[in-house]
Ligand SMILES: O=C(O)CCC(=O)C(=O)O
């Protein structure tokens with residue numbers, strides 16, 4: 001297989017979040033970080049973050065938990081398939097995702113959890129998470145570290161949203177306008193080694209994230225992520241304790257194009273599997289652009305978070321067997 005090699009020496013900005021997040025942050029140290037984040041996301045749509053507040057032990061435990069889960073027998077994973085789940089939690093098999101325009105299915109496999117709620121309401125969005133039975137994977141080996149990391153990343157996603165909001169000149173607490181019960185989905189991913197992918201197949205094909213803030217943890221040393229910048233692919237190294245943060249299409253649209261939503265893809269060229277975890281921090285299902293005070297006109301401005309989620313699902317699963325797609329859509333399911 002011929003892989004286009006990244007042809008650039010560019011690196012994504014690396015931002016130290018401590019002067020914003022630490023208890024002794026001052027208005028001026030916070031302003032510096034707000035400006036750095038605004039500049040990075042306006043230019044690249046992405047940045048790398050250090051001193052982000054997620055303990056290293058929590059990151060390591062999560063990576064191990066994902067590795068453990070992915071090793072259980074295939075039929076046990078398929079029994080938890082997200083395609084059968086009424087609120088799109090659970091297991092996505094290799095080959096389940098196919099974006100319109102792609103030549104091949106993604107090689108990755110994934111497992112989703114989200115904000116848990118007892119009731120499935122509305123169908124397709126909010127509901128309980130599913131977990132492997134403790135006999136199969138004891139809770140300390142999956143459920144506990146995953147839930148603990150989810151809470152950490154959920155907290156960080158909120159902070160990043162506030163940084164971006166302030167970068168547009170609004171008070172950070174504008175966030176409360178669209179986050180009463182926000183959709184915050186976490187996708188734990190395994191990319192097979194290069195030798196186990198088909199010729200021409202990507203781990204995850206080029207795409208933009210469609211929603212709000214994405215916080216990505218990569219297993220350190222397992223490179224593979226590339227971000228498009230002015231027609232070139234910038235490789236993003238997988239560094240220990242460095243998170244990769246990016247804005248989705250909804251932020252690009254809500255910000256009137258100030259922030260970019262950049263295309264990115266993953267090719268695992270290594271001879272070992274690659275583990276990563278992306279948290280997608282969106283907003284309330286009925287939220288529309290909070291920056292225009294409900295006065296905006298035109299389709300893009302009226303699109304709700306729920307509309308965007310459904311649209312993405314339709315485009316990613318367009319080539320699934322017809323009947324299955326219909327059933328899944330009827331249930332209001334969607335995917336990232
Ligand atoms: O695994 C990665 O490095 C990127 C994942 C990603 O882009 C996504 O899930 O949307």
Ligand SMILES: [Fe+2]
Nearest residue numbers: 207208209264
């Ligand atoms: Fe992505």
